[in-house]
Amino acid sequence: MTDSTKKAPELTELLADSPTNWGKWGPDDQVGSLNYLTNAEVLRGIKSVNSGDLFTLQRMIGDPKGDPVWPGREPATVEMVWDEASWDGEGAPQFPGGLHYADDTMHAFLQGSTQYDALGHVWYGGKIYNGYDARTTVGGLDKASVEPIAERGVAGRGVLIDMARYFGVDALPARKTFDHNDLMAAAAQQGVTIEKHDILVIRTNHLQLFFEQGDAFYDDFCEPGLQYSPELVQWFQDMEIPNLVTDLIGNEVTTDPDTGVSLTLHNALMRNLGVAFSEICDLEKLAAACAADGKWDFFYVAAPLKINRASGSPVNPVAIR
Template sequence: MTDTAPDLQDLLRDSPSNWGKWGDDDEVGSLNYLGAEQVLAGAALVRSGKTFTLQRLIGDPKGDPVWPGRAPAERTQIRDESTWDATDAPVAPGGLHYADDKIEAFLQGSTQYDALGHVWYGGKIWNGYDARTTIGGLTKASVEPIARRGVVGRAVLLDMARFRGKDNLDAGETFTHEDLLACAEAQGVTIEKRDILIIRTNFLKLFHDLGDTFYKGFCEPGLVYSPELVQWFQDMEIPNLVTDTMANEVTTDPNNGVTLVLHNALMRNLGLAFTEIADLEAYAADCAQDGRYDGFYVAAPLKVHRGSGSPVNPIVIK
């Protein structure tokens, strides 16, 4: 790691950009690659009818993994049968009783989609919008346009943990686009243009194994920046990257010391949608059993006005 991390404006000065590619008003970026052809190609993969949901449980008794600085969701029971023990309990004609509850949560505190305006540098978010459009809520490139559009297409699972013969990747362990291609070849699947990529590390297994020490020296495994990797994502027109980690990339780049380079090189510059904290265990186990690593992917985050992210429960159908 370098002693002084370079500024993102310098590091990514010559990095490819899709700003303006889909018009000056675009807010969904590389999801524009997912047209009718990709939807039909994904649907054609359905053979067994097996369905896998990829959202992690909110309010898991074992704890919810969240990015450092965020608190897990808190669910509060508002009404239950005990409500009617009180003399002033609500009365409904016919004697109806009911349960009601609420949740307080970070919109990116569970399995979630990032809005394209979630990260930036140099005062500009996706598509060149002024970063001041984020003040008080995102008026540009929020999660709402992604939610209204939905995400549907062919997805390929790349099980990096199994590929490397591990239960889980280690903290700070990195891999490149070339490693993704090698993993795909070993699995007998081909990554095609405009595929949704799903990457399994099983790193969050350690969240439950290690308890409070999980966040000590926090650095997740994941993709590591290189100009060649960014160009590969650009050439392959990848619309969506889905992982089982909190940040979809190695937290701190070991080669330059910068935090979350790919959030900027891929999301901010190319408009690539990021989906994080996915639960891939049941899906990955089934793929390992039947040898089929592609599937029909369908996801729609919640329509949150001006939101910088939203919970989601993606579905893969085989």
């Protein structure tokens, strides 16, 4: 347990010697480690397909059981604007031929569902990814927004590492942490190898607890997940991981139990290495299929929406086995 009286270190101190990819792909780069996903990597991903089975990984927006979101964000609201009742009144529009239609609107946090973060979504020390000034985020992200990721798209070999099955639980509880050594041990148990440039997909099934507990899920909120260490960050750097995909709201343990720092890996991996983060994915059907036949790799494809200057975007990733 962290001593509650001990002040958490500043990220500038904690990550002072952490590796970065700033400048690796030039001074104007805004997609970071996704640069590892070359045409050859896309073709390598396609080689993972042998059945053609397709799994979409987005959680439903407007789920009757509730939408898990980061504390402080509100779930999306969807409102019908036009439906059959709209044509009941005498003043209803009349279209030649008798056309009627349905139309609706949605108000949502762009990161309030299954989503991609922009590389400029988080920062410390006044600099976002690739050394851009954090003031470029004022009023919208002029640099490292989600738009360049959306324009580029994401495709490559995905590997699902099932940490819930590895630990022998239905769902990882709050605060449960693991590291790259655990990932490799779980991969070995599954009979799959994490290779360089793989899109790393991690299942915890922690959000099952959201659907079981309701609002109580947010009491003393701290998700499980990867925990920062210099060795873990170096492993991501050595493996040249382009994209971290999880079924968590925050992709990592919310508050580090050793340092008390919040979302350290958002900064060490996304801000410093340019690793793309995909969050709140629904991995249950994919995991069941992988467990059934022992095949844990697949072709992963995703493209967030092209939203100008946005810090994130909804997405519906696809895994093809």
